[in-house]
Amino acid sequence: MWLYLLWSVFICTGFPTVQSVELTKKCPMNFENVTIKDIAKELGISASAVSKALKDSYEISEKTKKRVLECAERLNYKPNPMAQSLKRGNSKSIGIIVSTIDNQFFSQVINGIESVAYTKGYNVIITQTHESYQLEVSNLRHLMYRSIDGLLISVSTETEEIDHLKNLHQKNLPIVFFDRVIDGIETHKVIADNFKGAYDATMHFIESGYRKIAHITSSPNISITAERLKGYMLALEENNIKADDSYIKYCLHGGKDMLEIENALDELLHADNPPDAIFTASDRITTTIFQLLKKMGIQIPDDIALLGFTNTHLAACLNPSLSAVSQPGFEIGEKATEMLINLIESKYPVYDFETIVLPTTLSVRDSSKPKVKY
Amino acid sequence: MWLYLLWSVFICTGFPTVQSVELTKKCPMNFENVTIKDIAKELGISASAVSKALKDSYEISEKTKKRVLECAERLNYKPNPMAQSLKRGNSKSIGIIVSTIDNQFFSQVINGIESVAYTKGYNVIITQTHESYQLEVSNLRHLMYRSIDGLLISVSTETEEIDHLKNLHQKNLPIVFFDRVIDGIETHKVIADNFKGAYDATMHFIESGYRKIAHITSSPNISITAERLKGYMLALEENNIKADDSYIKYCLHGGKDMLEIENALDELLHADNPPDAIFTASDRITTTIFQLLKKMGIQIPDDIALLGFTNTHLAACLNPSLSAVSQPGFEIGEKATEMLINLIESKYPVYDFETIVLPTTLSVRDSSKPKVKY
DNA sequence: TTGAAAGCGCTAACAT
DNA sequence: ATGTTAGCGCTTTCAA
Numbered sequence: 001m002w003l004y005l006l007w008s009v010f011i012c013t014g015f016p017t018v019q020s021v022e023l024t025k026k027c028p029m030n031f032e033n034v035t036i037k038d039i040a041k042e043l044g045i046s047a048s049a050v051s052k053a054l055k056d057s058y059e060i061s062e063k064t065k066k067r068v069l070e071c072a073e074r075l076n077y078k079p080n081p082m083a084q085s086l087k088r089g090n091s092k093s094i095g096i097i098v099s100t101i102d103n104q105f106f107s108q109v110i111n112g113i114e115s116v117a118y119t120k121g122y123n124v125i126i127t128q129t130h131e132s133y134q135l136e137v138s139n140l141r142h143l144m145y146r147s148i149d150g151l152l153i154s155v156s157t158e159t160e161e162i163d164h165l166k167n168l169h170q171k172n173l174p175i176v177f178f179d180r181v182i183d184g185i186e187t188h189k190v191i192a193d194n195f196k197g198a199y200d201a202t203m204h205f206i207e208s209g210y211r212k213i214a215h216i217t218s219s220p221n222i223s224i225t226a227e228r229l230k231g232y233m234l235a236l237e238e239n240n241i242k243a244d245d246s247y248i249k250y251c252l253h254g255g256k257d258m259l260e261i262e263n264a265l266d267e268l269l270h271a272d273n274p275p276d277a278i279f280t281a282s283d284r285i286t287t288t289i290f291q292l293l294k295k296m297g298i299q300i301p302d303d304i305a306l307l308g309f310t311n312t313h314l315a316a317c318l319n320p321s322l323s324a325v326s327q328p329g330f331e332i333g334e335k336a337t338e339m340l341i342n343l344i345e346s347k348y349p350v351y352d353f354e355t356i357v358l359p360t361t362l363s364v365r366d367s368s369k370p371k372v373k374y
Numbered sequence: 375m376w377l378y379l380l381w382s383v384f385i386c387t388g389f390p391t392v393q394s395v396e397l398t399k400k401c402p403m404n405f406e407n408v409t410i411k412d413i414a415k416e417l418g419i420s421a422s423a424v425s426k427a428l429k430d431s432y433e434i435s436e437k438t439k440k441r442v443l444e445c446a447e448r449l450n451y452k453p454n455p456m457a458q459s460l461k462r463g464n465s466k467s468i469g470i471i472v473s474t475i476d477n478q479f480f481s482q483v484i485n486g487i488e489s490v491a492y493t494k495g496y497n498v499i500i501t502q503t504h505e506s507y508q509l510e511v512s513n514l515r516h517l518m519y520r521s522i523d524g525l526l527i528s529v530s531t532e533t534e535e536i537d538h539l540k541n542l543h544q545k546n547l548p549i550v551f552f553d554r555v556i557d558g559i560e561t562h563k564v565i566a567d568n569f570k571g572a573y574d575a576t577m578h579f580i581e582s583g584y585r586k587i588a589h590i591t592s593s594p595n596i597s598i599t600a601e602r603l604k605g606y607m608l609a610l611e612e613n614n615i616k617a618d619d620s621y622i623k624y625c626l627h628g629g630k631d632m633l634e635i636e637n638a639l640d641e642l643l644h645a646d647n648p649p650d651a652i653f654t655a656s657d658r659i660t661t662t663i664f665q666l667l668k669k670m671g672i673q674i675p676d677d678i679a680l681l682g683f684t685n686t687h688l689a690a691c692l693n694p695s696l697s698a699v700s701q702p703g704f705e706i707g708e709k710a711t712e713m714l715i716n717l718i719e720s721k722y723p724v725y726d727f728e729t730i731v732l733p734t735t736l737s738v739r740d741s742s743k744p745k746v747k748y
Numbered sequence: 749t750t751g752a753a754a755g756c757g758c759t760a761a762c763a764t
Numbered sequence: 765a766t767g768t769t770a771g772c773g774c775t776t777t778c779a780a
Contacts, residue, residue: 035773046751051775061749078519082465083773086456086756102481111476114502123499123520128488145452146497291691314686317665319693409757420767425759435765457757460772 034075042071054079085147094340095143096126097136097153099254104311105283105329106154109178112333113152120341122149131256133158140164150174150344152336155182157219157254174343178336180222181355188339189355192327194224197360198231201279201307201325204364206239209371210277210305214247214268216261216289217281218254225250228281228309247275255285258292265292269304276371277301280308287312290322290367300367307368309360320366328358408449416445428453459521468714469517470500471510471527473628478685479657479703480528483552486707487526494715496523505630507532514538524548524718526710529556531593531628548717552710554596555729562717563729564710566701568598571734572605575653575681575699578738580613583745584651584679588621588642590635590663591655592628599624602655602683621649629659632666639666643678650745651675654682661686664696664741674741681742683734694740702732 036054040047045064053060053068060068071077085091094117098106110126117124125146127139136156143151151173153165162182169175169185178190205213215232218225229248236243249264268275280286286308293300300306300320307323315322335356343350410428414421419438427434427442434442445451459465468491472480484500491498499520501513510530517525525547527539536558543549543559552564579587589606592599603622610617623638642649654660660682667674674680674694681697689696709730717724 033773036775037773047773048752048775049750051773052750055775059749064749080460080521080773081519082456082460082521083756084775086454086460086758086772087774087776089756091456100485101475102478102485104476107476107481111474111502114500118501118516123516125497126488126500127492128485142492142497146455287688287691291688294691312688314661314665314688314692317661317668317692318688319691319695321693407757410759411757421757422759422768423766425757426766429759433765438765454757457772458759460756460774461758461760463772 033080034077035080036077038075039068039071039077042075043067090149090344091147092121093123093125093146093148094150094152094337094344095140095146095148096124097139097143097151097155098126098128099131099154099156099256100128101126103283104313105179105327108311108329109154109333109336112330112335113337114333115330116334116337116341122341129156129158131157131253133161137164140168144168144173148173150176150340152176152178152340154179155222157222157252157256160221172349174340176336176340176343178332180224182223186353188336188343188353190332190336190339191223191227191355191357192332192360193357194227194360195231195234197309197325197327197362198228198279198281199235200231200360200362201309201323202232202235203239204323204362205277205279205305205307205368206235206241208305208368210368211241212244212247212273212275213241213277213279214249214275215279215281216249216251216264216268216285218250218285219252220250222254225281232279246271251285254282255288258288261285261288262292265289269296269298275304277305277307277368280306282308283310283312286310286322286324290318294319301369302372305368305371315363316365318367320369323365323368324363326361326363328360331358407454408451409454410451412449413442413445413451416449417441464523464718465521466495467497467499467520467522468524468526468711468718469514469520469522470498471513471517471525471529472500472502473505473528473530473630474502475500477657478687479553479701482685482703483528483707483710486704486709487711488707489704490708490711490715496715503530503532505531505627507535511538514542518542518547522547524550524714526550526552526714528553529596531596531626531630534595546723548714550710550714550717552706554598556597560727562710562713562727564706564713565597565601565729565731566706566734567731568601568734569605569608571683571699571701571736572602572653572655573609574605574734574736575683575697576606576609577613578697578736579651579653579679579681579742580609580615582679582742584742585615586618586621586647586649587615587651587653588623588649589653589655590623590625590638590642590659592624592659593626594624596628599655606653620645625659628656629662632662635659635662636666639663643670643672649678651679651681651742654680656682657684657686660684660696660698664692668693675743676746679742679745689737690739692741694743697739697742698737700735700737702734705732 036047036050039050050068053065101107114124125143129136133156136159162184166185176188181189181191202213217228233243251260251264253260255261280289287310298304309325311326311329315324410421410424413424424442427439470487475481488498499517503510507530510533536556540559550562555563555565576587591602607617625634625638627634629635654663661684672678683699685700685703689698
């Protein structure tokens, strides 16, 4: 819309003259929509010659290239990305699907994604599923509609059916999964070492004297849940602690609403043999459990110890300070984006896929202090 | 790139036949690039007729419209947004510039922005300044290069010169400022009631028995700093407390690096007459000061009380629980986006601009408990 | 070494 | 009521 208004300004002031060119030079921001045609006219050559010169084609003489480059600079020419995209059939943009941006882990991942994407000339379109399969599908449709060149996705907790992704993948849309990955699709994947993170966390509990360790986790649909569960189970097993199914609580919506977390906690606390420690499996679940325990007046770690996955900077400032397994969010984003752009720009089909596993960090703090023996 | 591969699949399997059409129907996701031409060919009419039929033009007969709609549905036709944009000179995308996404307040704002933008068919391109003027300018250039239809911006702390924005504004790029707004440009603005938020906070300190109230704030360049300072000053004045310049500390980079916050705090603590309370003016500064005080072993609120602007959900769980002024981030994002889209879609130039001020919320907690009298 | 022309998908003025 | 044509800005044969 404003482009038309801009155009009318043009009409009033006349077409680019030396004067208006100088005006242009002075502006750090150009959007006078100088086109290849303008350069061609100015130089008295054809548009295709200009196009080729700008791409440093071998079929254009050095002299002409110089003139074109100089003129492009002078008029502050910027190619129109939409026209290029229309022609080339790409969009130089990549789609992101995450559950929610309002989450330390994901905002760090997105930071990493953007840092790589922008330096490689891509821009990103971020969408949120809010843990809804429906929204995941409709976001994907929105992104395809926007002609993204590739996709970075951490699936929603509700996602069981993966036809929507399989479909696009089969049609050669480059996809890189991160965090919550999917088995049925062969492509690059980037995850934190969820298994080891959970194993370390559980081991730490055990070494601190806890034996009745509960696990509140996300939906069994998603990969991180299984990976973390395995780490938890192995640590128990290695220490001859019998795993108790009633100690494992799933929040089917990843704790999107507080209620399901509250229910899980209630069930644990009112069990015949309540746990003395809780290992929580995601940012939202961890902080919510923390809040709930405080609200209920339950002492951490004396009544019940707590340790969970979270990337919040404030873990150390909580009361008590919160032991945490944190993930390298920024690096996950960087790595996933590098791999995606490699896929996008690869001249040949890629069949060799990797799953990158980045280490987690366990920070021991007061919420999992060694158990006081009676 | 993948489009080309897709194309080759096409070549192998032959052009759309009844069979491949049925295949398409089965897929929830389409991107076989069905064009208007395909529909035209299928129906034996012209492309322009199809185009008009799809837009429900009055010059097309009902019968034809029906056939076109049915066929479009059947072939799963989706218009190519790039072609539309190229033609119409817009892009249906809006640019966002914020200091950083990894911040409760801004991620809530972005949530609000997206919720409105998507329902109105716009997508958003998010960029971060990391409080750098240079990055702000280059992000803006990136966004213009991407042909955004409008801009939502909260300027960086470093931004003094605003020619880059003025320039675009004069060229009729719709801009809505939020949070950190700018005086020199007449357009819509959406902010929290920073003045009242700061006033309330300071009043609360005073009513709780504090008199030596310091203020650690962001760069004086940005609007929120001045607004919050005014609220702070008025509260002092109304209570006959002389404002002490040495109690007001500026973090020129909004606390981007911890060092400047540390310096500010050090100066306050080592003053001849150190304050007994600190009112902090931004999310990052508030949480960092909290962390620093704890690290230094300074008791909150006994040694020094703390209350600040922050949107973190964890305020209530900190040790001690943190008194906070929070902003309606989501609503700010929503409102700003509604206004921006109105500007973008307005058929006539808009001269009537509003500044929307949304209320802040003061949550009193332990970090500002009534001062113990000796 | 350069230019002319076609076309990416869609739209709109101008025929018919 | 429908079709023809031209063109958005750029790229890419193919001719000259």
